[in-house]
Amino acid sequence: MSQHAVRPTPASPTPPGGHLLEVRDLHVEFRTGEGVAKVINGVSYHLDPGETLAVLGESGSGKSVTAQAIMGILDTPPAHISSGQILYQGRDLLGLSEEQRRQVRGKEIAMIFQDALSALNPVFPVGWQIGETLRQRLGMSRADARRRAVELMDLVQIPGAAKRLGDYPHQFSGGMRQRVMIAMALAMEPKLLIADEPTTALDVTVQAQIMDLLADLRRDLDMAMILITHDLGVVADVADRIAVMYAGRIVEHADVRSLYRAPAHPYTKGLLASIPRLDQRGGKLSTIQGLPPNLMRIPSGCPFHPRCPYAQQVCVDVVPHDLVLGDGRTSACHFAQEVRDDRAS
Amino acid sequence: MFRFIVRRLLQMVVAFFGTTLIVYALMFAGQGDPIQALAGERPVTAAQRAYLTEKYHLDATGIGGFFYRYFDYISNLLRGNLGESLTGRSIGDILADAWPVTIKLALIAIAVAVIFGVTAGVLAGIRRASIFDNATLLLTLLVLGIPTIVLAPLAQYFLGVKWQLFPPTSGANPDFYALLLPGIVLGSLSLATALRLTRTSVAENLRADYVRTARSKGLPRRRVISVHVLRNSLIPVITFLGVEVGNLMSGAIITEGVFNIPGVGFNLFRGIRTEDGPLVVGIVSVLVVVYLVSNLVVDILYAVLDPRIRYE
Amino acid sequence: MSDFETVAASENQAARRGPSGEPGTPNQVGQPRKPRSLAGDAWRDLRRKPIFWISLTLVLLITAMAAVPGLFTSNDPADCVLSRQHAAPSGGAIFGYDFQGCDTYARAVYGARASLLVGAFSALMTGAIALVVGMLAGYFGGWVDAVLSRLIDIVLGIPLLLAAIVLLKRVSTDSSTVRLASVIFVLAALGWTTAARVVRSSVITAREQDYVAAARMLGAGNGRIMWRHILPNALAPAIVVLTIALGSFIAAEATLSFLGIGLKEPTISWGIDINSGRVHMRESATPLVVPSTFLALTVLAFIMLGDAIRDAFDPKLR
Numbered sequence: 001m002s003q004h005a006v007r008p009t010p011a012s013p014t015p016p017g018g019h020l021l022e023v024r025d026l027h028v029e030f031r032t033g034e035g036v037a038k039v040i041n042g043v044s045y046h047l048d049p050g051e052t053l054a055v056l057g058e059s060g061s062g063k064s065v066t067a068q069a070i071m072g073i074l075d076t077p078p079a080h081i082s083s084g085q086i087l088y089q090g091r092d093l094l095g096l097s098e099e100q101r102r103q104v105r106g107k108e109i110a111m112i113f114q115d116a117l118s119a120l121n122p123v124f125p126v127g128w129q130i131g132e133t134l135r136q137r138l139g140m141s142r143a144d145a146r147r148r149a150v151e152l153m154d155l156v157q158i159p160g161a162a163k164r165l166g167d168y169p170h171q172f173s174g175g176m177r178q179r180v181m182i183a184m185a186l187a188m189e190p191k192l193l194i195a196d197e198p199t200t201a202l203d204v205t206v207q208a209q210i211m212d213l214l215a216d217l218r219r220d221l222d223m224a225m226i227l228i229t230h231d232l233g234v235v236a237d238v239a240d241r242i243a244v245m246y247a248g249r250i251v252e253h254a255d256v257r258s259l260y261r262a263p264a265h266p267y268t269k270g271l272l273a274s275i276p277r278l279d280q281r282g283g284k285l286s287t288i289q290g291l292p293p294n295l296m297r298i299p300s301g302c303p304f305h306p307r308c309p310y311a312q313q314v315c316v317d318v319v320p321h322d323l324v325l326g327d328g329r330t331s332a333c334h335f336a337q338e339v340r341d342d343r344a345s
Numbered sequence: 346m347f348r349f350i351v352r353r354l355l356q357m358v359v360a361f362f363g364t365t366l367i368v369y370a371l372m373f374a375g376q377g378d379p380i381q382a383l384a385g386e387r388p389v390t391a392a393q394r395a396y397l398t399e400k401y402h403l404d405a406t407g408i409g410g411f412f413y414r415y416f417d418y419i420s421n422l423l424r425g426n427l428g429e430s431l432t433g434r435s436i437g438d439i440l441a442d443a444w445p446v447t448i449k450l451a452l453i454a455i456a457v458a459v460i461f462g463v464t465a466g467v468l469a470g471i472r473r474a475s476i477f478d479n480a481t482l483l484l485t486l487l488v489l490g491i492p493t494i495v496l497a498p499l500a501q502y503f504l505g506v507k508w509q510l511f512p513p514t515s516g517a518n519p520d521f522y523a524l525l526l527p528g529i530v531l532g533s534l535s536l537a538t539a540l541r542l543t544r545t546s547v548a549e550n551l552r553a554d555y556v557r558t559a560r561s562k563g564l565p566r567r568r569v570i571s572v573h574v575l576r577n578s579l580i581p582v583i584t585f586l587g588v589e590v591g592n593l594m595s596g597a598i599i600t601e602g603v604f605n606i607p608g609v610g611f612n613l614f615r616g617i618r619t620e621d622g623p624l625v626v627g628i629v630s631v632l633v634v635v636y637l638v639s640n641l642v643v644d645i646l647y648a649v650l651d652p653r654i655r656y657e
Numbered sequence: 658m659s660d661f662e663t664v665a666a667s668e669n670q671a672a673r674r675g676p677s678g679e680p681g682t683p684n685q686v687g688q689p690r691k692p693r694s695l696a697g698d699a700w701r702d703l704r705r706k707p708i709f710w711i712s713l714t715l716v717l718l719i720t721a722m723a724a725v726p727g728l729f730t731s732n733d734p735a736d737c738v739l740s741r742q743h744a745a746p747s748g749g750a751i752f753g754y755d756f757q758g759c760d761t762y763a764r765a766v767y768g769a770r771a772s773l774l775v776g777a778f779s780a781l782m783t784g785a786i787a788l789v790v791g792m793l794a795g796y797f798g799g800w801v802d803a804v805l806s807r808l809i810d811i812v813l814g815i816p817l818l819l820a821a822i823v824l825l826k827r828v829s830t831d832s833s834t835v836r837l838a839s840v841i842f843v844l845a846a847l848g849w850t851t852a853a854r855v856v857r858s859s860v861i862t863a864r865e866q867d868y869v870a871a872a873r874m875l876g877a878g879n880g881r882i883m884w885r886h887i888l889p890n891a892l893a894p895a896i897v898v899l900t901i902a903l904g905s906f907i908a909a910e911a912t913l914s915f916l917g918i919g920l921k922e923p924t925i926s927w928g929i930d931i932n933s934g935r936v937h938m939r940e941s942a943t944p945l946v947v948p949s950t951f952l953a954l955t956v957l958a959f960i961m962l963g964d965a966i967r968d969a970f971d972p973k974l975r
Binding site for chain 2: 708815818819822823826916917918931934938939942945946949953956957960964
């Protein structure tokens with residue numbers, strides 16, 4: 001994957017045109033028979049046109065739920081958005097009617113999912129599924145929709161697109177299926193593409209191809225992209241900024257380079273230390289101790305304290321606020337500066 | 346698809362011989378006097394005895410004799426030659442008269458199951474755990490729990506005899522109205538099962554990943570449900586209804602018997618009652634074939650509906 | 658026919674599992690679960706269900722009726738006098754008399770015994786066959802599974818009522834005991850397939866568990882593993898299926914007796930009484946309605962009991 005020559009610098013607080021997307025203090029709960037799980041606890045992030053934000057975290061950290069809240073496809077019940085705002089081009093999506101939100105979906109913001117085999121409808125040919133959006137949303141004729149579907153399949157580099165229009169999802173390989181998903185998401189030329197673990201279900205070599213494709217498409221079509229992943233390795237070349245989530249909060253938020261160079265949250269540090277690196281052969285891979293928290297009983301104070309090597313009494317008692325570290329970096333850790341400057345571990 | 350059909354056809358041929366062999370063996374193997382077995386407890390005249398001996402080749406003995414008789418029976422069955430009932434009427438003629446009535450009745454029953462069962466099932470699946478859902482679940486449990494031998498006579502008594510909303514019995518050439526009440530009784534069980542099956546299937550599919558994808562394409566909820574969810578949910582339901590058509594053809598024994606509908610089940614009912622062995626053997630053989638064929642049709646239907654099976 | 662099959666059909670769907678939960682919902686949130694036993698959860702759930710208590714009460718009541726019919730009526734069901742044909746209620750005969758002049762209520766009470774005997778013994782035999790076949794197929798897999806699964810397919814492919822008719826036509830004796838035993842054998846021989854499938858799939862699940870692998874590594878033999886580790890897992894779902902099957906066996910016995918090929922006089926069976934009540938319904942409906950109600954309530958009680966227990970053990974379907 002080549003580094004693109006021009007890359008926007010880490011976001012200034014408010015660019016002239018305003019943010020494309022801004023999530024403000026979002027809270028989401030799952031209300032189930034067994035109790036209330038606080039899945040998102042005050043998430044805020046923003047995205048400018050053409051920018052790529054990577055949202056990183058373990059499964060259950062709330063990264064996908066945030067994305068589904070933005071798309072408006074959370075299953076309610078059990079999910080409830082208890083407070084917060086999701087501003088798209090300055091408009092609060094949460095204040096819109098279902099019909100108005102539907103107009104935004106696909107056309108303004110599109111999403112691709114992790115497992116393309118189950119995310120595609122098994123009983124319809126892929127050409128039909130790509131064309132459905134065009135026929136239903138843009139009122140295209142069948143023939144036009146077919147023609148456009150072939151173009152889209154060409155765009156995502158599916159070989160012999162015209163011949164494969166009538167094939168069903170299970171007849172494609174994993175990588176090709178994910179390309180079909182991407183073609184479907186691009187049908188309405190959205191301004192923002194949310195990719196929810198787009199490569200998790202794929203082989204390593206195919207992963208790289210898909211990430212390259214996404215990066216190229218993002219650049220060529222001038223979209224913004226939110227890339228959700230639990231894999232720090234895949235984001236380095238693609239993302240501009242990274243938001244690290246833990247227990248439904250953003251614990252660290254920084255541009256890619258500074259975050260890799262000097263993580264300012266013990267959790268990020270742990271994640272980075274657990275990636276195998278070519279320049280540190282033979283060294284032992286470290287892991288983060290303990291388990292992700294039970295979202296029905298989130299630990300007091302800093303939710304990461306039971307697993308944190310830096311934890312002190314204050315971490316048990318006080319919820320850390322976002323500490324601004326300059327360059328637009330934040331870290332929700334009482335000892336953010338110490339962690340950032342501690343290069344030892 | 347072609348290979349799939351060929352494979353299924355071969356399987357059906359095997360199943361056909363297996364099942365008919367079992368049925369035939371159960372009928373005749375190790376019997377003291379096979380003719381008396383066919384006739385049950387009623388006296389057998391010398392003419393009947395001679396006819397039956399010739400028809401079933403009962404003079405040949407031993408294992409060889411058994412298979413000789415079995416293949417003879419099969420070839421007669423395949424040629425549509427079912428012999429005569431003890432009353433002397435050709436069983437083929439009896440069935441030719443009876444089939445149209447039975448098919449009409451089965452179609453009414455299936456229509457009842459589709460119109461009410463599938464519709465209510467879709468609604469219950471969408472509104473799972475609602476009052477409507479719980480009420481239909483309880484109601485279907487009641488219907489499933491009440492045997493036909495209770496439902497049919499009671500419906501006949503209350504709706505036919507006491508309140509006279511429907512004709513209590515149908516004559517020799519029943520019209521649609523005369524078949525309506527029996528059709529509803531016969532269809533109520535299929536209705537209940539179809540409803541439960543549709544409900545589970547819709548509820549399961551609503552949670553499927555592809556529904557989330559369809560929603561994120563910005564499709565209206567109506568279209569997500571009526572196209573994406575329904576198309577997937579109805580695969581098992583249509584399969585069930587297909588099997589059920591086969592069941593209803595042979596399953597109308599009680600209903601046809603109670604309502605005096607001159608269909609296939611009624612003739613079987615009468616054959617059992619009057620201990621007419623050849624009639625019972627003939628009808629059961631034909632019904633087994635109908636059942637096997639309907640299962641084959643359903644399997645092919647399944648493959649048509651589900652591309653994952655088609656390209657296996 | 659439908660009585661046999663519909664229950665089996667709904668059973669099959671229950672055994673079929675859809676894909677598990679979607680990502681991003683709380684069941685994948687990955688927190689450690691509270692250690693609660695499945696049985697404990699199920700019991701907590703059952704206790705709150707009125708249907709469970711109603712059906713359990715009915716089942717106990719009918720069992721008592723079958724065991725000690727004298728508790729419920731002091732009249733003799735065999736005391737039939739034609740002069741009392743369709744006579745109005747009098748004395749202990751709260752529902753009057755039927756065509757033969759027998760006490761309708763007393764006959765319904767005494768009819769419980771045959772029904773319950775057939776239901777219980779068929780279910781027991783079915784359970785035994787299903788456990789053996791299901792355990793062998795599920796545990797050994799390979800060609801054993803292939804052969805047994807094909808066998809299940811074939812038996813499942815035979816229309817049950819037709820097969821029962823063919824089989825029972827061969828029983829020409831009038832001895833009550835032999836007829837009873839024949840009905841039980843026929844129902845069990847044809848009705849074990851669904852339960853066997855359920856056992857097979859739970860055995861396959863249990864076989865893959867770590868503790869089974871551990872037991873094998875510690876040198877436990879096949880017999881011991883099957884008996885000590887796998888059987889207990891297969892038992893609960895099998896019992897649920899058999900409770901429901903018990904209800905449908907009772908319905909099947911009544912249907913066969915109704916057709917005149919199951920139990921025969923002098924055995925008292927609801928199926929026989931429903932048939933004779935049906936023939937004379939224009940003169941008097943009570944001899945039809947009373948045994949019909951008894952039969953329907955009994956079958957319903959067992960089916961609802963099984964259904965409630967299954968729901969409690971399998972919250973996914975709720």
